[in-house]
Amino acid sequence: MQITDTLARPSAARIPWVTIGVWGGLAILVLVAYLRAPQATTAVLTSTIRQSTPIILGALAGIMCERSGVINIGIEGMMLISAFLGFLFNVWTGDLLLATMGALLVGAAVGAFHAVMSITLKVDQIIAGTVINILAVGLTGYFYQQGLTTRGKLAPVSIPVLADIPIIGPVFFSNPPITYASLILIVVIHVILFRTAWGLRTRAVGEHPAAADTVGIAVNRVRYINVIIGGMLAGLAGGFLTLESVGSFERNMTNGRGFVSLAVMIFGKWTPFGAWGGSLLFGFANALQSQIQFLKNQLPPWLAWIGDLPPQFIGMLPYVLTIAVLAGFVGRARPPAAIGKVYEKE
Amino acid sequence: MERAESQSPLQADRLAPVRSLLRAMIVPVASVVVALAIGAVIIALSGANPLVAYSALFEGGLGSGRAIGRTLEKATPLIFGGLAVSLAFKCGLFNIGAQGQLLLGAIFAAFIGFSLQGLPAVLHIPLALLVGAVMGAVWAAIAGTLKAFTGAHEVITTIMLNFVAFNLTDWLADGPWKDRSPGNIVARTPAVAPEARLPDIAGVPLGMILAVLAAIAVWWLIWRTTIGFELRTVGQNASAAKYAGISVRRMTVLAMVASGFLAGLGGAVETLGVVGRFQPGFNVGLGFQAITIALLARTNPIAVIPASLLIGVMQAGASRMQFNSGVASEIIDVIQAIILFFVAADSIIRWVLRLRAEEGERVTLSSGWGS
Numbered sequence: 149m150q151i152t153d154t155l156a157r158p159s160a161a162r163i164p165w166v167t168i169g170v171w172g173g174l175a176i177l178v179l180v181a182y183l184r185a186p187q188a189t190t191a192v193l194t195s196t197i198r199q200s201t202p203i204i205l206g207a208l209a210g211i212m213c214e215r216s217g218v219i220n221i222g223i224e225g226m227m228l229i230s231a232f233l234g235f236l237f238n239v240w241t242g243d244l245l246l247a248t249m250g251a252l253l254v255g256a257a258v259g260a261f262h263a264v265m266s267i268t269l270k271v272d273q274i275i276a277g278t279v280i281n282i283l284a285v286g287l288t289g290y291f292y293q294q295g296l297t298t299r300g301k302l303a304p305v306s307i308p309v310l311a312d313i314p315i316i317g318p319v320f321f322s323n324p325p326i327t328y329a330s331l332i333l334i335v336v337i338h339v340i341l342f343r344t345a346w347g348l349r350t351r352a353v354g355e356h357p358a359a360a361d362t363v364g365i366a367v368n369r370v371r372y373i374n375v376i377i378g379g380m381l382a383g384l385a386g387g388f389l390t391l392e393s394v395g396s397f398e399r400n401m402t403n404g405r406g407f408v409s410l411a412v413m414i415f416g417k418w419t420p421f422g423a424w425g426g427s428l429l430f431g432f433a434n435a436l437q438s439q440i441q442f443l444k445n446q447l448p449p450w451l452a453w454i455g456d457l458p459p460q461f462i463g464m465l466p467y468v469l470t471i472a473v474l475a476g477f478v479g480r481a482r483p484p485a486a487i488g489k490v491y492e493k494e
Numbered sequence: 495m496e497r498a499e500s501q502s503p504l505q506a507d508r509l510a511p512v513r514s515l516l517r518a519m520i521v522p523v524a525s526v527v528v529a530l531a532i533g534a535v536i537i538a539l540s541g542a543n544p545l546v547a548y549s550a551l552f553e554g555g556l557g558s559g560r561a562i563g564r565t566l567e568k569a570t571p572l573i574f575g576g577l578a579v580s581l582a583f584k585c586g587l588f589n590i591g592a593q594g595q596l597l598l599g600a601i602f603a604a605f606i607g608f609s610l611q612g613l614p615a616v617l618h619i620p621l622a623l624l625v626g627a628v629m630g631a632v633w634a635a636i637a638g639t640l641k642a643f644t645g646a647h648e649v650i651t652t653i654m655l656n657f658v659a660f661n662l663t664d665w666l667a668d669g670p671w672k673d674r675s676p677g678n679i680v681a682r683t684p685a686v687a688p689e690a691r692l693p694d695i696a697g698v699p700l701g702m703i704l705a706v707l708a709a710i711a712v713w714w715l716i717w718r719t720t721i722g723f724e725l726r727t728v729g730q731n732a733s734a735a736k737y738a739g740i741s742v743r744r745m746t747v748l749a750m751v752a753s754g755f756l757a758g759l760g761g762a763v764e765t766l767g768v769v770g771r772f773q774p775g776f777n778v779g780l781g782f783q784a785i786t787i788a789l790l791a792r793t794n795p796i797a798v799i800p801a802s803l804l805i806g807v808m809q810a811g812a813s814r815m816q817f818n819s820g821v822a823s824e825i826i827d828v829i830q831a832i833i834l835f836f837v838a839a840d841s842i843i844r845w846v847l848r849l850r851a852e853e854g855e856r857v858t859l860s861s862g863w864g865s
Binding site: 221265269270271272274275276278279281282283285286287289290291403404407408410411458460461463464467468470471474475476 | 536540588590636640644646647649650651653654655656657658661662664665668669779782785786789822824825827828829830831832834835838839841842
């Protein structure tokens with residue numbers, strides 16, 4: 149009874165008034181802000197998209213794993229290792245494309261490691277993720293040498309014509325490659341999950357592995373592949389950090405983004421578009437934080453106090469937001485039923 | 495992860511505890527040995543001599559009276575952290591926020607330490623320790639309450655609270671509670687009053703004594719009290735606990751409060767016993783080390799002490815190793831992660847050593863998102 153219910157296309161019949169209301173309200177807000185301060189608004193929105201890129205990629209990684217029934221709290225560590233090795237590949241080869249591919253492969257490898265631990269070795273999946281997180285901090289810290297010079301980073305590519313549209317142009321059509329890739333991947337993963345046989349199998353395995361097994365689906369194989377794909381997505385998020393955003397590696401540079409991704413995934417009820425909404429929210433919080441110096445002079449007098457807040461308070465914002473989102477949404481979202489459980493044939 | 499513990503009070507076999515203790519030690523000890531071996535390979539791969547590195551590591555941690563003192567100093571907060579994580583595990587909660595709770599405990603202990611002057615030590619020390627521990631408890635209670643009443647998973651909330659705690663303590667140490675003495679430009683609080691510093695008792699630091707007492711207290715709480723029984727019941731099977739009339743919510747909050755209390759106390763002890771003030775960048779990485787220790791000790795409070803001493807030796811010897819052999823001290827983080835891997839994936843060690851999987855009560859260490 150539950151299966152047919154959850155495997156059906158997500159809430160096709162109901163009109164999501166709340167979502168429409170929230171996004172409509174935001175659109176109006178953005179328009180008002182743009183009319184008052186076009187430059188600042190564009191800067192904040194552009195930064196929002198960029199800052200949300202690793203978050204949505206991490207959330208997509210989480211969705212792929214968890215829809216197939218494997219909890220992955222190691223996304224943070226997967227990002228960190230891929231960010232580090234992606235950066236090293238760039239230093240060695242000087243080829244950003246190769247380095248990005250390298251980050252993807254490293255992510256896949258760490259994903260496979262997570263799959264081995266949580267599927268084959270039957271390690272508690274939350275502990276398995278913790279092993280990856282701790283290992284990532286240790287290994288990157290050990291092998292990182294200061295003074296490695298960067299070989300540049302992925303530059304924005306403007307899409308002709310579209311990039312000239314006010315607001316939308318600079319925000320959506322003048323981005324570096326991994327940011328574009330993340331936007332495309334949201335659609336791709338949505339289609340895979342809800343419109344393909346593979347997606348149906350993935351969700352079946354995550355909801356009711358025993359039933360999936362009876363109809364001939366190789367439960368653990370589906371899980372392995374999904375966790376490895378998840379690792380690649382986390383790897384791309386790591387690649388974003390060193391190859392597109394910063395251009396070099398810093399210790400612990402993921403700064404909790406992997407965990408924020410998981411909160412965003414829950415916020416989005418394990419759907420790509422829902423998670424994107426959550427990522428944008430965090431991207432916005434981060435954008436405000438990074439643009440605050442620039443924004444200080446542009447604030448209207450009644451908001452001037454924001455500019456005087458200690459930087460540490462603005463630094464807390466994304467994390468407090470994560471907690472609030474989690475507390476507000478987790479109760480209403482239902483995770484895949486078989487999540488965290490090792491499947492053993494009867 | 496499975497764990498077996500033959501703690502059933504009905505068992506009359508007198509030798510059973512000894513045998514089960516020895517059996518329980520096989521996997522952790524083997525994990526440490528294998529992790530050190532893999533660490534040696536990594537050291538060799540990065541072009542250094544693992545033997546030189548390891549002998550410097552253990553010399554720096556155990557080689558002299560001063561080295562042992564340093565090890566005890568490093569092990570003390572680790573014991574508190576390991577106890578905090580172990581206690582939460584008993585209730586099926588994964589507290590990866592010991593770091594943040596420790597920071598809160600440390601800065602509030604420092605605040606009591608420097609802001610009150612002229613109080614006798616018998617009052618000042620307990621007060622500063624208590625305030626620190628309570629602040630750690632309050633910090634963890636946020637995560638516990640959210641888990642109990644909204645279902646927000648503690649793994650994410652405690653990690654996020656760590657970042658909030660970093661920012662909050664950084665602001666306090668660089669703002670309202672900053673050391674304003676001339677010449678100081680860095681973010682730190684003033685030094686605590688001499689009366690608030692922890693003394694040595696018969697040559698042993700008071701902090702270490704408190705840590706051992708805390709381990710005994712946690713053991714007693716878990717195995718000898720009704721609350722402990724209820725905690726463990728919730729940890730093993732929350733629905734059964736509910737059916738038996740135990741309030742899962744109450745236990746969840748309580749376990750996090752107790753866990754945070756221990757972590758906060760650890761921070762307070764470190765501040766009053768070793769550092770003497772609060773400065774940002776305090777004990778970074780303790781949260782993760784505490785997890786390794788808790789699992790190495792198989793969440794047994796007494797076993798947390800030797801596990802912490804082991805990690806303490808590595809920490810104490812790391813700088814000597816770096817100096818003597820040029821191996822970066824971060825290698826000890828790698829070794830710890832590998833230890834954690836083998837302790838968690840104990841089926842590997844069991845398979846290699848041809849050990850049978852232990853039968854007994856199974857404990858889910860942590861719970862999925864939904865529950």
